[in-house]
Amino acid sequence: MSEKTVSILRAIGNPNKAKIIAHLAKHRGETAEGIGKHLGYPLPTVYKYLRELEAASAVESEAKGNTRVYFAGDFKLEVSPEKLMEAFEEQTMMDLYKGRFGAEGVEKFNNVAAKAKAGKMTFRQAAATLGITYYEFISLLEEVGALDA
Amino acid sequence: MLKRFVVDSSVLIFYDRKRKLEDFLLAKKKENYKIIIPKAIAQEVIDEPKEFAREIKQTAPESAKRILESVKRFNTAIEQGLIQVENVNYREYSKVIDNVRKHLSRLDAIPEYAVKKGDPELIALVIQLYGEAKEKVFVATLDKGLLKALKPFGGLVDYEVIERT
Numbered sequence: 091m092s093e094k095t096v097s098i099l100r101a102i103g104n105p106n107k108a109k110i111i112a113h114l115a116k117h118r119g120e121t122a123e124g125i126g127k128h129l130g131y132p133l134p135t136v137y138k139y140l141r142e143l144e145a146a147s148a149v150e151s152e153a154k155g156n157t158r159v160y161f162a163g164d165f166k167l168e169v170s171p172e173k174l175m176e177a178f179e180e181q182t183m184m185d186l187y188k189g190r191f192g193a194e195g196v197e198k199f200n201n202v203a204a205k206a207k208a209g210k211m212t213f214r215q216a217a218a219t220l221g222i223t224y225y226e227f228i229s230l231l232e233e234v235g236a237l238d239a
Numbered sequence: 240m241l242k243r244f245v246v247d248s249s250v251l252i253f254y255d256r257k258r259k260l261e262d263f264l265l266a267k268k269k270e271n272y273k274i275i276i277p278k279a280i281a282q283e284v285i286d287e288p289k290e291f292a293r294e295i296k297q298t299a300p301e302s303a304k305r306i307l308e309s310v311k312r313f314n315t316a317i318e319q320g321l322i323q324v325e326n327v328n329y330r331e332y333s334k335v336i337d338n339v340r341k342h343l344s345r346l347d348a349i350p351e352y353a354v355k356k357g358d359p360e361l362i363a364l365v366i367q368l369y370g371e372a373k374e375k376v377f378v379a380t381l382d383k384g385l386l387k388a389l390k391p392f393g394g395l396v397d398y399e400v401i402e403r404t
Contacts, residue, residue: 097258145257181299189298209383212343213249214355224357225288225306228252228381237253237381 097146098165106131107139111148114162121157141238183229187222195220199230207236243368244272244401247361247380248283251276251322255284255309264321272377274322275368277360281324284313325364332363335392339363343388362389369396377401 102108109129114120117128126136140160143149151160181189188196199220206216217227231237244267254263267274292306316322329336339359344351361380368376375397380386386400 145259147258181302183302186295186299186302206382206384209387211346212355212358212384212388213382214357215343215349215384218353218355223287223291224248224283224355225252226291228249229256232253232256237249 095167098148098163098167099169101143101146101148104139106135107143107148110136110139110143111162114149114160118161119154119159121159125160138235138238183226183233187226187230191220203231203234203236207231240271240374241273242271242377243372243374244274244377244379245361245365245368246274246276246322247378247382247385248276248280248357249381249385250379251280251284251313252309253381255312260312260316261321264316268321275325275364276322277327277357277364278324279356279360281313281317281322283357285310325368327360327363328367332367335363335366335395336360339388339392342391346384346388358385358388361385362392365389365398366392366396369398375399 102111106129110125113125113128117124120128122133122136122140125131125140126133129136131139140149140151143163144151148163148165149160150163151158184196187199191198202211202216202219205211206213211219213227213231214224217224220227222230228237250263251260254260264274288306289310292303292310295306296303313322317324327336336359339362340351340354343349343354343358362385365376365378377399378386378389379401389398
């Protein structure tokens with residue numbers, strides 16, 4: 091199964107995100123404000139969902155003057171129990187981290203990540219403190235949304 | 240004239256995980272930036288994840304596969320010249336590297352030997368690139384601590400931080 095298929099399956103696993111795609115299929119070129127108004131979602135949530143949907147290639151956007159408009163991505167999915175199993179059996183970096191360090195490790199990650207995010211230590215030092223690679227640390231930060239603007 | 244742009248692996252890994260690495264690199268190329276990373280950073284996006292994938296292959300094969308795909312994307316970007324790996328001249332910039340190590344060891348309250356290689360190499364590369372051409376060097380990182388560490392060297396180098404590129 092392609093990465094794009096897996097990403098889209100994950101994205102539409104959330105009914106709110108799926109509703110955004112459905113809305114965009116009908117209202118091409120809608121703004122984030124328009125989506126929020128129509129579906130009743132707070133604007134920060136709409137932006138978060140749109141970012142995730144764009145990352146999954148389930149939604150596309152383009153600049154139009156000073157604003158950004160959104161379109162449903164051009165995709166087709168074939169879903170079967172086997173394909174779903176394949177899509178969701180991959181463990182997240184946090185699953186892997188939890189498996190190695192347990193709940194205590196997660197608490198330590200949260201503390202160290204907060205310090206690193208505040209600039210009290212560099213990300214590399216944070217990774218070294220946790221005993222993980224820099225790649226894992228950045229992946230974990232990305233996964234928990236700590237790197238989003 | 241190409242604008243020299245030192246990009247931290249925090250930015251590269253972030254875009255790669257969002258499946259937007261190639262878009263980011265091509266966009267910067269179009270904007271006339273030449274993306275340069277030191278060797279230590281190349282190791283962070285290639286050698287270290289490759290080793291990590293090998294470690295988890297038995298217990299998490301899908302995750303290992305995904306990490307190896309990421310490594311492949313970085314290798315391809317380097318092969319295609321979208322990312323240039325530069326050696327830091329340790330002989331010429333050893334004093335700078337020592338100073339960065341000292342600064343980071345104070346910042347993080349750790350011994351100097353425990354300072355990770357990527358931070359001093361990245362800062363030394365910024366200074367080295369400026370020293371070579373005496374032209375502004377552009378820097379991108381998501382790491383505030385690293386930017387703090389770069390700041391005291393502002394007198395030695397003309398650099399500009401590109402926020403959330």
